[in-house]
Amino acid sequence: MPTVSVRRELLFQALGRSYTDEEFDELCFEFGLELDDVTSEKDIISKEKGEGKAEGASDTVLYKIDVPANRYDLLCLEGLVRGLQVFKERINLPRYEKIIPAKGEGQKLIITEETAKVRPHAVAAVLRNITFTKERYDSFIDLQEKLHQNICRRRALVAIGTHDLDTIAGPFTFTAKAPSEIKFKPLNQSQEYTAPQIMDLYRTDSHLRHYLHLIENKPLYPVIYDSNGVVLSMPPIINGDHSKINLNTRNVFVECTGTDMTKAKIVLDTIVTMFSEYCEKPFTVEAVEVVLPNGKTHIYPELAYRKEKVKPEHINKKLGISETPSSLAKLLTRMCLKSHVTGNGNNIEIEIPPTRADIIHACDIVEDAAIAYGYNNIQMTIPKTYTIANQLPLNKLTELLRLDLAAAGFTEALTFALCSQEDIADKLGTDISTTKAVHIANPKTAEFQVARTTLLPGLLKTIAANRKMPLPLKLFEISDIVVKDPSKALESFPSRGWLLHNVVRSDFVAYFILMGITATDVRNTSEAAALYPGLSGSPLTG
Missing domain, CATH: 3.30.56.10 (Phenylalanyl-tRNA Synthetase; Chain B, domain 1)
Incomplete structure (x- = not known):
């Protein structure tokens, strides 16, 4: 969260x-x-x-x-x-208004066909006559960073640029050029750099270096120019210094470029609805005309309101409450979902504002009704259907093993289910392609790249961290591992499913031998690349 x-x-x-x-x-x-x-x-x-x-x-x-x-x-x-x-019903939900300037007086953003090869989508808006204070300005910048880390997926889906409109001149052009053809002064820098130099400049930057991979291998880099050839930004890396905003900025040009049009529109709506409060006319946003490569035009931001209908009995049944339709409508209104009863009380009509992109299905509306009603106010009831719980045999076996091992003087370790590729491959003398490992698509750190296929790396790390402890180190772990099973397919996913195994097999027993336990229950030997030949074994089961 x-x-x-x-x-x-x-x-x-x-x-x-x-x-x-x-x-x-x-x-x-x-x-x-x-x-x-x-x-x-x-x-x-x-x-x-x-x-x-x-x-x-x-x-x-x-x-x-x-x-x-x-x-x-x-x-x-x-x-x-x-x-x-x-x-708390202290204010009413504001209504956000999109102001479309007279023809020829508004701002225009032109998208060229070259952007299709790198970041094809762009939307924009203007916050006109806004008043910043130090606190408002800091909040404005912080919101952009929060959105970048959240819905924008670290700028992979959407990158946000905000510019002082009074320092630039429209119409603006969003295009893509060869890196050597792009040259400008990046934000808070003292000189101009070419795009390759900018990439080198930020390669060691603790913040921006994480975004370089998004475009550095592309033949063309995205860039936004004004009508005078001034660079506004090179998304998703850095804005230009020429158009940077400050506390004295009165008119803000907001542009969002990305690979996901839906996310770009949500991000733009979020920024302008949050900070249009500080415009001369609160909660109004000046629209921008966006011209697509095919010549079609769209007006942004959309600031779209939509209506949904939910039956009161549906909400009451899902939550186990007995509220009247008017009471439910009031609860939803408190959650920024303006609602009223329609017909003979058979339906509640809900208006979804542009700030609530999270409302996708009726269940989302029911959830908000539950929050407003109060989870603690929902009466606990005994289920109408009685069932008898039973422990899985595999879990029962592992619990018995834990007790026996603890009685034998061993200490249980609980290690991370994620590890690095080196932990399960290079350090164990095998190739990563042969491990059937499940890889994380967007790992946050090098330490958590794949789901573990064996418990050995975690225990070895535990031993390494406790080398100063007196010997013997009597450790064990009984946990899940994850391996690909090409023969299984999960219907809810378009790809192969993953099969989870409780590790009660050769991995498990190998640790006992490694830690020095007497292998009285080991009858068969097995070979593994990570273990010395002839010094590993497999347990007999049955």
């Missing part, structure tokens, strides 16, 4: 009242959120880097709030406050 850090004083000021930490924790729970931690910038730095590095850091109290991964509207202070205020 994403975590939003907000200053307590700013939060309470925006909410119009103060809370104790316990009261705010309860409010978060009622709204379906979780107050993860009450801390400060100084405490965070002290924990991560040591007390010496925290000198001079702020002691301002921060609330770290966990929000659902699909609630993009809660990833900033503005959206969080708006949601809580509507939930």
Whole structure:
């Protein structure tokens, strides 16, 4: 779940009242959120880097709030406050308005056909006559970063660019060029660089180096120019310094480029709905005309409202409650889903605002009704169907083994189910292609690239971390491993399924021998690349 850090004083000021930490924790729970931690910038730095590095850091109290991964509207202070205020019925949900300028007076973004080879989609909007303060500006930048890490999938699907519109001139052109043809001054740099030089410049940057792989092997790099040839950005890497925004910026040009059009529209809607609050006319956004390579035009942002109908009895049945249709409509309205009863009370019509991209199905509406009603207010009932639970034989066997091994003086280890490719291949003297390993598509670190196919790496790491402990080290582990099974297919996935195994086989017994247990139950020898020839065995079962 994403975590939003907000200053307590700013939060309470925006909410119009103060809370104790316990009261705010309860409010978060009622709204379906979780107050993860009450801390400060100084405490965070002290924990991560040591007390010496925290000198001079702020002691301002921060609330770290966990929000659902699909609630993009809660990833900033503005959206969080708006949601809580509507939930407590202190304000009405604002209505977001798209203003389309007269023909020839608005901004235009032209997409060329070259972008199809690298990042084919782009949308844009203008926040006109916006007023920034230091806190608003910081929140604006932080929201972009939160979106990049969340729905944008680390800029792989969408990259956001925000520019001071008064420093550039439309129409704007989104195209793709050979790296050697692109030259501009990157954000916060003092000189111009070519695109290859920019890639080299940020190769050691702790933040931007993670995004270089998205385009560095492409023959063309995406780039956005204004009508004077000024580079706005080279997505998804860096914006140009010429159009950077600051506290004095009054008009912001927001562009989102990417490989997923749906996500790009959601991201644009989220940014403009959150910060149009600070425009001269609140909650209004100036539209931008986007011209596609085929000549067709679209107006963005969409800021689309749509309506859904749900039967009251459906909500009551799913939640086990008996609320009236009008009461259910009121609950949904508190969750930023403006609702009213239609007909003879047979339906509830819900208006889904552009901020609630997470509402996809009727079950999402039922979930919001449950949150507003209060999970603790739902009465617990005995299930109408009685069933008798029974332990799986495999689990029963492993529990018996755990008891016996513990009685024999062994300590159980619990290691990570994910590991690096080297752990299960190179370090065990085998090739990764022969391991039937399940690979993580987007690993966060080199330590967690694949699901383990054997328990050996985890226990070896445990031994390595405890070398100073007196011998013998009597360790064991009984856990799951993951291997591909080409003969199995999961109907819900278009690819092959993975078969889980509880490890109660040769891997399991090999550890006993490795740790020094007497192999009284080992009758057969087996060979493995990671073990010395003749010194491994397999258990007899049956």
